[in-house]
Amino acid sequence: MEQDVIIINEADNVAVARRDIPAGEEVALPTGGSLTTAADIPRGHKVALVAIAEGGRVIKYGECIGVAGADIGPGDWVHTHNIEAADKP
């Protein structure tokens, strides 16, 4: 079965969209369970798996790729509008 999202590392709090996923769609997670998108997620872009509070670390590849510049909810699109560079990654 085709996966809609890819989770690269089990420590990640974001997943990567395999296709353009419109807002409000329920997608199955490879780890089991599902997630409803809160925004349009373009292919290759990140969707939050869990809530990430402002200032919290965004984790992909099991590593910090930046900090949340605003509160991020589960299913939100995660990109430059809500990620800031981490001073101490």
Added chain:
Amino acid sequence: MRSFKGYPRPDGKVGARNHVVVMPTVSCANGVAGAIARQVEGVVPLYHGHGCGRGGRDLELHFRALAGLLANPNVAAALLVGLGCEVVKARFLADMAEAGGKPVEHFEIQEVGGSRRAAQKGAAIARSLLETASACERVEASPQDLLLGLKCGGSDSLSGVTANPLVGEVADRVVAAGGTTVLTESTEMIGTSHILERRASDPEVAARVKEMIEAADRRTHEIMGPMASLVIAPGNLEGGMSSIQEKSLGCIAKAGTSPVMQVVDYAETPQATGLVLMDGPGYDTESMTGLAAAGVQVMMFTTGRGNPIGYPVVPVIKIASNTPLFRAMEDDMDVDAEAALDGASLTGAGDALEELLLRVLEGEQTKAELNGQDGIICLYTTNPAF
């Protein structure tokens, strides 16, 4: 990882191919090298645009890279064609190559009396070298004999998500089996220094990692000025990369999670086994020369946009990050990483890529080889020519 059959070389290394090469020592000798290759089927010409007009560090780089290519275990024997008045002399390179025990012949065009005579003389030598090489037969080799080059080019937003982690899975297996993997492209590591330093085998290696990535970052700023931040390019941003760390993490994913055992200079042969980082540019053709000169028998090259390039004397396995690319350029792509990972675990997909690697080591032609993708050799330079 199982053993494989490869060509034994006098220096103890094992080749995946048994090539006889004709190498011009300077670009002025490319024409004669070409004339020889046209007359003698099976001889691989190694055209390049260098060998003279350089000094200092560049000269050292060129000697090291050209000698490294001759020492590559996929090369059985070599003919060096010099012009005569160049800086990189055929006899110097021949001495370096002969130290490895390989059959190496050389002459200069000016000394032989022009290009026609040189081509005739060279063709006779090349035929004899081919005959010598054909006597070499594959023997049982272990994964410990393997050096695998890791490369990406024409990346897209899925490269770091599908193709690179897949290659990383196999790279970790090569290391676990006692082999060596070489990750290069220092500019593609900017932003991940703290992670690679953490993975270094000892503090000295960690210091070298830091030094290499800081220098890459500095060079980028010197050359590009305020545009340096565009190392994460607009295309990367559109594709979903939100930070330089994210982009670089995708790049270094090709090297899996193994510890970093050594940092080497461009085109330098690793002394350590395990994961080795090589300083060098991201520019594909120059980067691949660095890997080939380091002695890799095979390269895994991931691509999202679709780069068809191969490398003379080294088979290059092309791994598409996405299915649309694989379908659009099926003649150039060996693996569809997106499809391979569909519904399969990384381990399952890794099994298939590991098996392909072993088949290629034992002689299966990659798409790039079948397409004759072996053009001109590009070398990294740090200064203008004079």
